[in-house]
Amino acid sequence: MNDDTIAALATRAGEAAVNIIKISGKESINIAEKIFKSKSNKKICDLRTYKIIYGNIFDKNKIIDEVLVSVMKAPKSYTREDIVEINCHGGMVAVNKILELIIENGARLAEPGEFTKRAFLNGRIDLSQAEAVIDIINAKTINSLKIAANNLSGSLKNEIKNIRKKLLDIIVEIEASIDFIEEDLEIIPYKKMRKDINEVHENLIELIKSEEKGEIIKNGIKITIAGKPNVGKSSLLNLIVKKEKSIVTHIPGTTRDAIDEIIYMDGIPVTITDTAGIRKSKNYIEKIGVKKSISEIEKADIIIVILDNSKEISDEDIEIIKKSKEKKVVICINKIDKRSKIKKEKIEEYIKKENIIEISATKRIGIEKLEKKIKDLTIGKEKFEIEEKIIINKRQKISIEKAKIEIENAQKAFDLKLSEEFPVIELRAAYNTLGEIIGENTGEDILNGIFRKFCIGK
Amino acid sequence: MDDLKNKYDVIVVGAGHAGCEAALASARLNLKTLLLTINIDKIALMPCNPAIGGVGKSQLVSELDALGGQMAKVADDTLIQLKVLNKSKGPAVQSLRAQIDKKCYEIEMKKILENCKNLILRQGTVSDILIKNNKVTGVELEGGNFFCCHAVIIAAGTFLRGRIIIGDKEYKAGRMGEYPSMNLTRSLNNAGIKTGRYQTATPPRIDKRSIDFSKTVEQPGESIPMTFSFWKDKKIHLNISSFLTYTNKKTHEIIAHNIDKSPIRSGIINTHGPRHCPSIDRKVINFPEKNRHPIFIEPEGKNTNEMYLQGLTTSMPVELQQQIINSVEGLENARIIRPGYAVEYDYIYPNQLHLTLESKTVENLFFAGQINGTSGYEEAAVQGFIAGTNASLKIFGKPPLVLTREESYIGVLIDDLITKELLEPYRMYTSRAEYRLLLRSDNADLRLSKYGYKTGLLSKKQYEKVLKKEKDMKFLEGYLKNKIIFPNIQNNRFLKDMGSSILDVPATLYQILKRPETDIFKLIGNFCNDIYIKDPEVFNQTEINIKYEGYILKQIEEIKKYSNLEKITIPQNIDFFKIRGLTYEAQDKLNTVKPNTLGQASRIAGVSPADISILLISLKSGVKK
Structure with missing residues (x-):
């Protein structure tokens, strides 16, 4: 070949x-x-x-x-x-x-x-290892390299093995109760079984969540700065970029008007897009600018809307805030060193108070607070310990989601009080699905488990 | 050797449960069949538990019956107690188990064999399989008789170099008191067939008159009309009880104290026995924390005082067996009639067989039953039937009968035997079947009778009965889908009485039947007076299909998903070591098993999904050999 x-x-x-x-x-x-x-x-x-x-x-x-x-x-x-x-x-x-x-x-x-x-x-190498290697090749940051290496060494494999083991224990109990009904076996109570299934379900949800974090670490965070002209977008941008300038690279924007800057926060790449159309201050262009901002907003993970402390809120501001609401949004009230004309209550109608941050770009007030907010909103409040987390990729995520649904079906069958052979079908399906990720088939696992655990042979 | 009298189409070696089914199949297909047995008085013997059925096993019996086999009918005619296992669970895992009158079963089966056209029964021990150009030509008996034939089916059970062990004593025997077959293994080995050793054991039998039944718990059977066979009318059978007692600390002390006298400990037995049937010695060794083990005292027949001690299998010295028994409540004064013993025997590695049960190395040589490394009368019988049928079909030049895992337990059994690495005698369980919800005892006729009819082992009348059932089921389903029940006071009261919730909007009977608490007979009785269908099985099947529709459809979907893998065949001359990318383990296992399809390959332990992808790629890119 x-x-x-x-x-x-x-x-x-x-x-x-x-x-x-x-x-x-x-x-x-x-x-x-x-x-x-x-x-x-x-x-x-x-x-x-x-x-x-x-x-x-x-x-x-x-x-x-x-x-x-x-x-x-x-x-x-x-x-x-x-x-x-x-x-x-x-x-x-x-x-x-x-x-x-x-x-x-x-x-x-x-x-x-x-x-x-x-x-x-x-x-x-096996398929999950191969995918991890591909991730290494494509890794953009040091952190994502660490995760890829972790994955390759088999911690994903171990985690899935652990979940499968829990699942097998449940399956063994149920199958023993079906095939060895004539025996005098002590099968664990239904309630305990149900609890164990819930635990497996939670484990799978954890794994799926880790994919989202993995995406962030691999592909970085995309931040869009939106706001009217002269509210201080570029000075804020310059400020953030300059602070991190030792690792700044400058990449020309894909659209003529937008400028992308890449900075690294704790080793995670952050792309900041300054919506540019709004810079031209003629009225009819402003409308186009809002439109453009909106399309940038759709692509972003986080939107920073900058408002001018010294001016009243305009309809355009409100529209941008409204459009951003679906996403994670931080309202930045700039120029707090100037006299306030802005009505904060009006913003608070749309945005949680904790996501409204007051800064002064020129006086360098509140920048750290803003950065912390961005981190909280993306990688979470707890410190992200790369070594401990397992990051899965898309293919693995699809399989794990499938297993999760199968587990949920089993839960439903349990709750409907269907007899054991129905939920166990779903559990066995999940066992197989998880086996596919790490390249193991079921084989004689179930019967071996029964004979190991129970005294069979009346 | 050319003497016409000594010429047969098919010769079956061994008249146990596999041999009987094999011989009947080929004789009924109009082939001149010779059935050879070491002892003509021991036909269709049940040397261990006098019972047929059990979870997973009764499904095999139903399938055999749907194909035109004999076991179910003889069981129905000779059973002395019948039980439904898994009664509280769904229909897929419910199973019948019958206590059989052991002697009656032998007599009944022998009568059928003796009266079967084209079938000749003869006592004799086969010493050699005659082979020319890797093709069977006949058999030679101890003492020098020759018989020519087109095909041979070996169903020798535990007789090949059989060795019986009790305590520190050993005897050469096929079963207790019977000659073994000492030369056939060598003949098979010479033909290139590899053999291994397995072991199994049976408990002592005791005298009914010496049991104190007041200290045991009576275990009666069911008194509702039932049968194993689809072709017999349901009836209420004899209901002779079994009795339950338990071992205790004292029993375990006796065993533990004398464990060095147990052949499994002393080293006299070091071969693999079935894990599902451990001896009491083994149970005490492996599960020291258990304070008691159950013992079922089961009748061996209605005309005998012999009682079987299910759960007390042992090959300890006889005097210790007596002590062990007498330590059990109710058995304090029990007398042994025959002691328990272990038997060790040769079996052939079943991965040397095609799915037809024909040898891969010697043409027209078939193997069936315990010699293939299985355990159980039912497992043996279905193999006998498949081997007998396929030997015949081959002689006729017709395509073989190969059942798949998706349609039958028989398919699961044979595919497992040939594909999996088995380290102990194989017993059927429902958990072995991926599509358990579809492979029910109750629908075996709907699944398989078409093959029985096509092969010629099921009559037209029988097949038409199944076709009518199918037609009626279709009609009934359509009827139920169109029958609308309105939410009036009368109807709602009826539903409430049934334990179901009332209707707010009109619903079809089909929808109402989906509720777990509803019953088709009650619903039909109340709402329909225009149904002409009489067969209760039509209602039962329809109800199962409606109630479990979601799961049934899901399993059908699964089958479709994997059917592609089952369809991709792998050439038999392929050298897996030459396929790059497979792990060494996979190459090794694949070369041993030589799977027929990619689906079969995917079930081999050590062959991962990634290996299957690589196999698929290499098969598609035409990498051969």
């Missing part, structure tokens, strides 16, 4: 001082041999697996880059194929040239995630 050899840049383009080009497949050593000459005149094919060799990449007789080459021979490599890694310098010109040379010599450019796919197809 995988007879061809693939190559790709393993590091992110332009980000690192050293880049790694990875080649995997039958021809990987041959191809590297053709473009590399070691200082010690050793051949790559003579290297033992996991060894590194120092030398140059040549295009005909011209040196392209000074590199380190390492070899991982099949099957003891990530893809279980021969892998050669070329550690070269960071410049994209050299990297691109080396990749070109590799491809000229018989490899093809890997598709995104193809190394992982091969690792999976060659039996090196």
Whole structure:
């Protein structure tokens, strides 16, 4: 199936001082041999697996880059194929040239995630591990890397194993009560069983919740700043950005008028969009601006609506507040150093008092309070301990949601007082569904459980 | 050897529950059939519990009956007590269990065999299976007789190199007091069939006159009209009681004190026995915290004083068996008539068989029953039927009878035998069936009689009875859907009396029947005087279908979801070690089992869903061998 050899840049383009080009497949050593000459005149094919060799990449007789080459021979490599890694310098010109040379010599450019796919197809990793690796590749932040690593090492697997064990215990009790009705078995009371099922249900809900947090950590938080011109949007934006400037990157906005800034809060990327249309202050444009703000509002996780303390609230302000109400919204009353004309009661009709924050962008008052509010609204009030949480991905979430529904059906059957063979169908379905996530089938689990637990044989 | 007299179509080796069904199936399909047994006085013997049915097992008996097998009918004719198990639960897990008059069952079955056209019964021990070019040609008996045939079905039970153990004594025997078959295993091994050893045991029997029944609890059966067979009229059977007593501390002390004399401890027995039937020694070892274990005292027949001690299986020395028994309340003065014992025997690894029960290595050689590593008369009987039918169909050049897991317990049983890694004698349970709610005893005729009729083992009259039932059920369902009940005082009073809630708006009878507390016979009796259907089974089936509609539909959906996997066949010559991406464990297991379909592959322990995806990809991309 995988007879061809693939190559790709393993590091992110332009980000690192050293880049790694990875080649995997039958021809990987041959191809590297053709473009590399070691200082010690050793051949790559003579290297033992996991060894590194120092030398140059040549295009005909011209040196392209000074590199380190390492070899991982099949099957003891990530893809279980021969892998050669070329550690070269960071410049994209050299990297691109080396990749070109590799491809000229018989490899093809890997598709995104193809190394992982091969690792999976060659039996090196299971599906949940493969997905975790894909998450690593796409990880944007240090925190999300930690989570991905955690997932890979099997903590998701362990958590699901734990839930399945609880579920199996219940199933074993019920099945024993059906198949061994003639025996003198002490089956746990219905009430206790019902309680245990509730516990499994709660465990699943916890896991599902963790997906939402995982999304935030992986993709970051999107904040939209809305408000009329001259309320101080850009000064607030600049203030937040400047404070974090050591890690600020500047990315041009996708729309002509909007500007995105990315900052990191506790390692989580936060994209801040300043709705720009409102900057032009002519009346008819203001209306367009409101419309635009509204569309930005729909995309955001959090909306910061900035109001001017020194002015009365306008209809546009109210409209923006109303539209934002569906989302998490923070009302920022700026310019509190100036004389107040704003009627706070009017805002409180729409927004909880605790989400109204008073600041002064120019005097730098209330900025920390605002930042804390943003964190509270996204990752929660408790400190987010990455190591302890298990983050699941979309596919896993779908399966876990399915299992959750199956558990709920079992609860319903219990509450309707249907006889045991009905709820147990749902419980067994949930047991299977959870097994699929970690790649285990039910097999003889149930009967083994019964014989382990009960004295059978009247 | 070419003597016509010694030429048969099918030869069945062994006349236990598997052998009888196998021989009857092939003879009834008009094939000249020879049934060989070591002892002609021991046909269809129940060497252990004198009972047929039980949870999961009675479903097998119903299915066998729906296909045209014999067991249900003989059981109906010879039973002395009948019980409904799981009475408080739904119809899917309710099961019948009957105490059988053991001797009557043997006599009745022998009579049927003797009077069956094309069937010849003969005493003899088979020593060799004759094979030419990997194809069966006949059998050779101890003493040198030869019989030629097209197909052989081996249903040898526990007789292959059988060894009986009581305490520190051992005897070569198939069952207590019977010769074993010492040479057949070698013949099978020479043909490339691999065998293992299993063990099973039976409790002592005691004299009824020596039991103090006043210290036991009487366990009567039901006195409502019932049958195992679909083709017999329901009737109230004899109702001879069993009795319940318990072991106690003293019993357990005797066992614990003498545990070194138990063959399972002393090392005389080190093979796997069935976990569902542990000896009392094993129970005391494994569950020391239990203060008592139940013992059911069951009659072996109406003309005998022998009583079976269900729960007191042991192969301890006889004098200890006597002590153990006498420590139990009610059995203080009980006399042993025959002691309990363990038997160890050869079985073939069932994964060497096709789903037809034909050997994968030797053509036209079939295996059925305990020799395939199963336990139980019912499990044996259904295999005998399937093997006998498939041997015949093969001779006729017709497609085989392979039942699936989705449509039958028989399918579950055979698929499990061939697919799963089994470490003990296999017994059926309802929890083994994924689609338990569909595979009920009560609808086995609706599920399977079409196959019985198509094969030729069910008469046209029988099949038409089922077709009529189906037609009536359809009519009744339509009728109930259209019958509207209005919320007037009279109707509501009737519903209230039934324990159901009153109507606010008109509802159909179909809707009312969905309520768990409603009863179809009462509803029809009150609201309908224009129904001509008489068969109560039509009403029962319709009610079940309506009441459990949601769950039934859900299971049908599940079947559809997995049916694709069941449809994708895997070539038999494939080398799984050459499929890249499978884990080593999966490759190894798949090469051992050689599954026929992807569905079967997915049930092998150690084959993960990811392995199935990879298998699917490689099958689709045409990677072969």
